[in-house]
Amino acid sequence: xxxxxxxxxxxxxxxxxxxxxxxxxxxxxxxxxxxxxxxxxxxxxxxxxxxxxxxxxxxxxxxxxxxxxxxxxxxxxxxxxxxxxxxxxxxxxxxxxxxxxxxxxxxxxxxxxxxxxxxxxxxxxxxxxxxxxxxxxxxxxxxxxxxxxxxxxxxxxxxxxxxxxxxxxxxxxxxxxxxxxxxxxxxxxxxxxxxxxxxxxxxxxxxxxxxxxxxxxxxxxxxxxxxxxxxxxxxxxxxxxxxxxxxxxxxxxxxxxxxxxxxxxxxxxxxxxxxxxxxxxxxxxxxxxxxxxx
Amino acid sequence: xxxxxxxxxxxxxxxxxxxxxxxxxxxxxxxxxxxxxxxxxxxxxxxxxxxxxxxxxxxxxxxxxxxxxxxxxxxxxxxxxxxxxxxxxxxxxxxxxxxxxxxxxxxxxxxxxxxxxxxxxxxxxxxxxxxxxxxxxxxxxxxxxxxxxxxxxxxxxxxxxxxxxxxxxxxxxxxxxxxxxxxxxxxxxxxxxxxxxxxxxxxxxxxxxxxxxxxxxxxxxxxxxxxxxxxxxxxxxxxxxxxxxxxxxxxxxxxxxxxxxxxxxxxxxxxxxxxxxxxxxxxxxxxxxxxxxxxxxxxxxxxxxxxxxxxxxxxxxxxxxxxxxxxxxxxxxxxxxxxxxxxxxxxxxxxxxxxxxxxxxxxxxxxxxxxxxxxxxxxxxxxxxxxxxxxxxxxxxxxxxxxxxxxxxxxxxxxxxxxxxxxxxxxxxxxxxxxxxxxxxxxxxxxxxxxxxxxxxxxxxxxxxxxxxxxxxxxxxxxxxxxxxxxxxxxxxxxxxxxxxxxxxxxxxxxxxxxxxxxxxxxxxxxxxxxxxxxxxxxxxxxxxxxxxxxxxxxxxxxxxxxx
Numbered sequence: 058x059x060x061x062x063x064x065x066x067x068x069x070x071x072x073x074x075x076x077x078x079x080x081x082x083x084x085x086x087x088x089x090x091x092x093x094x095x096x097x098x099x100x101x102x103x104x105x106x107x108x109x110x111x112x113x114x115x116x117x118x119x120x121x122x123x124x125x126x127x128x129x130x131x132x133x134x135x136x137x138x139x140x141x142x143x144x145x146x147x148x149x150x151x152x153x154x155x156x157x158x159x160x161x162x163x164x165x166x167x168x169x170x171x172x173x174x175x176x177x178x179x180x181x182x183x184x185x186x187x188x189x190x191x192x193x194x195x196x197x198x199x200x201x202x203x204x205x206x207x208x209x210x211x212x213x214x215x216x217x218x219x220x221x222x223x224x225x226x227x228x229x230x231x232x233x234x235x236x237x238x239x240x241x242x243x244x245x246x247x248x249x250x251x252x253x254x255x256x257x258x259x260x261x262x263x264x265x266x267x268x269x270x271x272x273x274x275x276x277x278x279x280x281x282x283x284x285x286x287x288x289x290x291x292x293x294x295x296x297x298x299x300x301x302x303x304x305x306x307x308x309x310x311x312x313x314x315x316x317x318x319x320x321x322x323x324x325x326x327x328x329x330x331x332x333x334x335x336x337x338x339x340x341x342x343x344x345x346x347x348x349x350x351x
Numbered sequence: 352x353x354x355x356x357x358x359x360x361x362x363x364x365x366x367x368x369x370x371x372x373x374x375x376x377x378x379x380x381x382x383x384x385x386x387x388x389x390x391x392x393x394x395x396x397x398x399x400x401x402x403x404x405x406x407x408x409x410x411x412x413x414x415x416x417x418x419x420x421x422x423x424x425x426x427x428x429x430x431x432x433x434x435x436x437x438x439x440x441x442x443x444x445x446x447x448x449x450x451x452x453x454x455x456x457x458x459x460x461x462x463x464x465x466x467x468x469x470x471x472x473x474x475x476x477x478x479x480x481x482x483x484x485x486x487x488x489x490x491x492x493x494x495x496x497x498x499x500x501x502x503x504x505x506x507x508x509x510x511x512x513x514x515x516x517x518x519x520x521x522x523x524x525x526x527x528x529x530x531x532x533x534x535x536x537x538x539x540x541x542x543x544x545x546x547x548x549x550x551x552x553x554x555x556x557x558x559x560x561x562x563x564x565x566x567x568x569x570x571x572x573x574x575x576x577x578x579x580x581x582x583x584x585x586x587x588x589x590x591x592x593x594x595x596x597x598x599x600x601x602x603x604x605x606x607x608x609x610x611x612x613x614x615x616x617x618x619x620x621x622x623x624x625x626x627x628x629x630x631x632x633x634x635x636x637x638x639x640x641x642x643x644x645x646x647x648x649x650x651x652x653x654x655x656x657x658x659x660x661x662x663x664x665x666x667x668x669x670x671x672x673x674x675x676x677x678x679x680x681x682x683x684x685x686x687x688x689x690x691x692x693x694x695x696x697x698x699x700x701x702x703x704x705x706x707x708x709x710x711x712x713x714x715x716x717x718x719x720x721x722x723x724x725x726x727x728x729x730x731x732x733x734x735x736x737x738x739x740x741x742x743x744x745x746x747x748x749x750x751x752x753x754x755x756x757x758x759x760x761x762x763x764x765x766x767x768x769x770x771x772x773x774x775x776x777x778x779x780x781x782x783x784x785x786x787x788x789x790x791x792x793x794x795x796x797x798x799x800x801x802x803x804x805x806x807x808x809x810x811x812x813x814x815x816x817x818x819x820x821x822x823x824x825x826x827x828x829x830x831x832x833x834x835x836x837x838x839x840x841x842x843x844x845x846x847x848x849x850x851x852x853x854x855x856x857x858x859x860x861x862x863x864x865x866x867x868x869x870x871x872x873x874x875x876x877x878x879x880x881x882x883x884x885x886x887x888x889x890x891x892x893x894x895x896x897x898x899x900x901x902x903x904x905x906x907x908x909x910x911x912x913x914x915x
Contacts, residue, residue, distance in 0.1 A: 062402070062649070069653045072660040079667045080486075087482050094479040100907035103869055105676065107905035121865065195471060195677045206866045 099202060106203025109196050113184070122207060126245065127178060127256025133207040136160075158201045163188050178260045178270045178326055220250035223340050224332045225306045227293065231341040239346025242339060250336035255343065260327070263350070271318060271327055277301065278348045284313075301344050306332040389418035391644070399645045411644040423607075425614050427640040428647055429632065432618040437512045440654050441505035442613070445533075446606070447658050448498035455491040456595065463543070465591035467584050470545035471677045478674070489666035495537045497662070499692050502533045510763050513751035514619040518630060520743035522612040525605055527739045532602040534692055539594040541690055542587060547799045550678035551687040553590070554582055555697060559728030581680065622751035675799045685793045686779035688802050694777030695770050699727040701782055703773075779803055787852035788876045788900040795843060795874060796904045808839045809872055814908045817870045822860040824848070847876065854879040854887075855897075865905070873903035 059067065083090075111120070117129030124131030140156050143149035149156070162185035184190035185197055192200075223229065241247045245254040260270035267273050281297035284290055292311040294300035303310050308327035312319050320326045332340070366375045381393040388396070390413020398405070405411050415426040432438055462481055463473045477484035506526060509515055515523035542553040561573040578585025617632030625631055641647060689697045702723045705715055715721075748756060775781060779802055785793075793801055796809040816833035824844040829837035840860060847856040853876070861873040880888040880896040887895040 065649070065653050069656045072656050076656075076660045076663045079664050083483065083486050083667050090485065091479050091482070094485070096909045097911055098475055098479060100868075100909035100911075101676075103866075103907050104905040104910060107865065107869060107871070108903075111903065193677070193679075194468060203866075203869075206869060 102199045102202040103206050105196070106199035106201070106206075109192070109200050110203050113192070114200070122204070125259065126254045127259025129177060129181070132204060136204065137208055154201060154205065157204050158197060161185070161192075161200055162190075162194075162197050164190070177328065220336050222251070222333045223306065223335055223337050225329065226332075227299075227303060227306060229337060231302070231337050231344070234338075234341035234343075234345025236342070236345040236349050239342035239344070242343055243346055249334050249339045251334040253334050255335070255339070256331070257343070268317075272313060274347065274350060277350045279351055284311075298344055298348060301347050302340065305340065305343070389414040389421070390416075405642070409642075411642060414644065421643070423610065423614060424643055425617070426644075427635065427642045428618065429620060429635045430639045430641050431620050431624055433641050433647065433650070437508070437514075437621045438618065439504070439508055441501050441508055443651060443654060444658060445498060445501045445505055445529075446610075447655055448494050448501060449602070449606070451494050451659070451662065452491060452498065453599065455487050455494065458487045459491055460595060465543065465588050467545055467587055467678070470543065470587065474544045474546070474674055485671075486663075486666055489670055489672050490662045492672035493666050493670050494662055495540060498533055499537050502530050503692075506530055507763070507767070511760065512619070513622055513756060513759075515743040516746065516749070516751055517743075519612070519616050519619065522609060522616065523743045524740050525609040525612065527736070528605050529602060529609055531736065532598055532605065536594065536598045536602060538690060538693065539590045539598060542582070542590045543594065544674055545587065545678045546673075546675040547678055547682075547684055548673055548675045550582065550680070551684055552689050553586075555687055556689045556693050557582070559696070559700065559724060559732075562722070562724035562728045564722075564725050564729065583680075619751075622753060625751065627750045627752060627755070673800070682798075684799045684801070685785060685789065685797065686783065686802050688777065688779060691774070694775075695773035696728070696732060696777070698773035698776030698781070699731060700724065701776055702727050703776065706782065787850050788856075788878065791843075791846055791850070791853075791858075791876060792874060792900065792902045794846070795839070796872065796902065798904065808842060809874075809904065810906070812836050812839055814870070814906065817862050817872065817906060819862045819864050819870070822862075824858045824860075843874070854881065855895075868908040870906050871903055872906055873901060875899055875901040 117125055118132050119125050119129075122131060122133035124135065136157060137153070140149070140153050143156070151159070160181065162183070164183035165181035166183075182190065184192045186193055238247065242249065242255045243257055245258070248254050257274075262269050262273045263275055265273055265275040278297055281294075281300040285292075285294050285297070285300050290311055292300070292303050292307075294303050304327075308325040308329055308331075309323060312323075312325045315322070318326050335343070363375070366378075370378070377393070384393045384396060385391065391399075391410055395405070395410050399411070412426045414421045415424065416422065459477065462477050462484065464470065474488075477488055481487075509523065509526065538553070538556055541556075542549045557573070557576055560576050561569045563569040563572045573580070576586075576589070577583075578589050616630070617635075619630070619632050688694060700723075704727075705723060708715055746759070748759065750756065753760065794804045794807065796807045797804060800806050812833075812835045816836045818830045818833050818836065820830070822829060822840055824840070824847060827840055827844055829840050843858055843860070847853050847858050850856060856876060856878045858877070859875045861871075861875070863871050865871050877897040877899055880898045882888050890896050
């Protein structure tokens with residue numbers, strides 16, 4: 058129909074039009090495409106963050122962010138609540154995202170006022186490579202995305218049951234203790250009066266000689282009896298029961314081997330606030346249980 | 352005496368008075384067109400468009416003498432080389448692709464910083480925050496692949512039409528250098544996105560550098576290339592500079608040497624058109640001449656339009672440049688491959704010689720005498736390159752006729768076949784052994800897209816069909832309203848039960864929702880634990896012990912898995 062040159066020119070014109078139309082189509086849909094990609098990338102970041110969380114964080118903060126007694130506080134909804142608290146009471150001016158990011162990257166070098174009844178043995182370590190941790194900046198970003206994704210969950214705060222905490226008061230007389238319930242408390246089968254499981258076993262082993270964070274409690278009844286006779290013992294206890302009670306309520310009164318078990322001079326690694334979570338009955342039961350460990 | 356214009360000075364007003372305004376406009380327009388086209392007046396442009404023959408003397412050759420760009424182009428071609436055969440326009444296409452890569456590359460450079468801290472983030476910004484960013488990246492990547500293909504085919508074409516023979520040996524040698532530069536240009540760009548794909552492909556691609564003999568030199572070569580024992584910040588910067596400055600400049604320089612030689616010797620005619628031993632490319636009889644302007648120029652423009660259309664439409668609708676997870680030096684993906692054009696090297700490194708010895712039951716030579724990595728990774732590729740470079744000088748057969756070159760053609764075909772075979776051997780489909788349980792997990796849910804299994808079957812399940820629960824392949828009861836999940840579970844069951852390396856194997860799949868819009872998918876594979884005599888290990892009660900392999904991935908509602 059047409060000669061070769063004409064056919065070529067027609068073909069090229071068609072191709073050129075197709076190219077221009079394609080670029081036009083890309084142009085028109087570019088905004089949506091970029092938004093879609095952003096959502097896709099955020100989803101992938103959450104997926105990656107979840108894997109990192111499972112590997113590094115869940116041992117202390119729980120697989121669902123529910124916290125592990127004695128090891129790490131709950132993040133869901135703890136971290137969101139704590140941020141609101143900081144904002145209203147301390148005029149904390151950073152964003153929630155940065156608050157989480159900084160807490161992960163640089164850790165929490167002191168035991169903060171995260172919760173009034175905080176009973177965690179170890180501070181949060183630094184996680185970013187920048188501060189000597191194992192994670193790259195992009196991995197921290199992914200973790201932050203994963204943690205922020207909990208916000209959508211809107212978990213209800215668990216109401217704290219009303220009870221009278223024993224605190225650090227050594228003078229109040231204790232009711233008779235039940236070693237069975239004491240063991241159940243230790244094994245976290247029943248909860249303390251505060252509704253929080255007892256965190257003893259996070260740091261203390263019952264196997265002789267095994268040190269998790271604190272010393273093993275195997276044979277503690279016998280050890281306590283010897284300890285109050287020791288020449289360097291500075292506490293008030295006169296009986297093994299009183300020694301154990303003092304160690305729980307006022308861990309700084311006497312620190313065994315400060316080189317190993319003191320967080321700072323005169324400050325035990327064992328939190329001084331454990332008594333805030335338990336009633337007099339809880340404490341009596343725990344002591345009764347520990348006294349069975351001859 | 353002061354220099355003076357001749358009187359009267361011609362002014363526009365006087366010209367109009369003398370010639371009339373129509374003619375004056377034409378004169379000035381004509382002058383303008385002549386200047387812009389470097390010598391073709393307006394009337395001649397009209398003649399060109401009308402397809403009329405040029406007058407004598409021919410003003411259409413003026414741009415070849417006056418203009419800079421066209422002075423390197425011949426003013427006419429032999430009619431025989433203007434068809435698709437014998438050139439297939441592969442050289443022209445390679446050059447066009449180089450230009451397109453330069454333009455798209457500069458666009459991408461605006462948004463890129465060569466540092467491991469931000470490079471990957473920059474890629475994400477290009478994709479989610481730069482208008483046309485994805486299109487440009489896709490064109491750049493597609494163009495790079497196309498350029499490697501075009502240059503390789505160009506070399507094959509030159510070999511099969513015997514265009515490398517006297518007097519074009521040196522043209523061939525510069526072409527081989529251009530091929531090497533093209534491969535390295537593409538390869539050096541491979542690292543820049545700093546994702547798992549690029550990081551490990553380049554780690555493999557540079558792994559033979561250390562095998563350069565002697566060992567002291569190998570260490571130095573490795574350090575120069577990677578900037579450190581392993582690829583890191585220094586390596587990324589080095590590859591970036593290679594990619595954007597060093598290699599393009601070298602390639603540009605060698606290209607001009609190459610093209611000068613092409614023009615100097617003329618495009619070789621199809622072999623059957625010449626007497627044996629003749630080279631008549633430069634002696635074109637007048638009736639066979641096809642002028643560059645307008646015929647060849649139009650052809651070349653058409654090829655350019657077709658190429659741009661191919662790249663733009665291909666990148667917009669059919670091709671997406673891959674971007675995997677952030678590079679992780681501590682986590683090697685199971686099936687890591689070099690870029691496809693270096694798979695043959697990876698195949699060589701699996702050492703066909705040693706594999707053949709094993710197959711024949713012969714003992715392997717001691718590593719002190721036969722260092723596989725040095726010989727297969729450095730010496731043999733070096734010899735192949737050297738052979739390619741000097742091959743035309745070793746070819747004493749003066750005939751370009753196909754029928755006179757049977758041995759050479761067979762050699763060429765054997766070379767192509769060997770390359771294809773080695774490329775296949777380089778893929779993870781060949782001689783990569785990992786334990787069966789790990790292989791199953793990789794097949795169903797790789798952490799990164801796998802060269803063999805893609806995204807994996809688990810990611811083909813739509814989000815709604817991921818119904819939380821525990822599924823045991825020994826007693827499979829998938830939910831009725833999740834056909835895709837049921838299919839994948841059936842596949843998993845069949846895959847594990849038919850694998851001879853998984854004795855009494857079964858799997859337990861656990862799906863749970865961990866956050867709104869986020870589910871966890873875990874596969875635990877169990878198999879009989881065997882001792883070294885292939886006997887089942889028994890526990891204290893005399894029951895067989897099963898060993899467990901577990902892996903979990905997380906799937907988010909918006910991550911477009913499930914075939915979207």
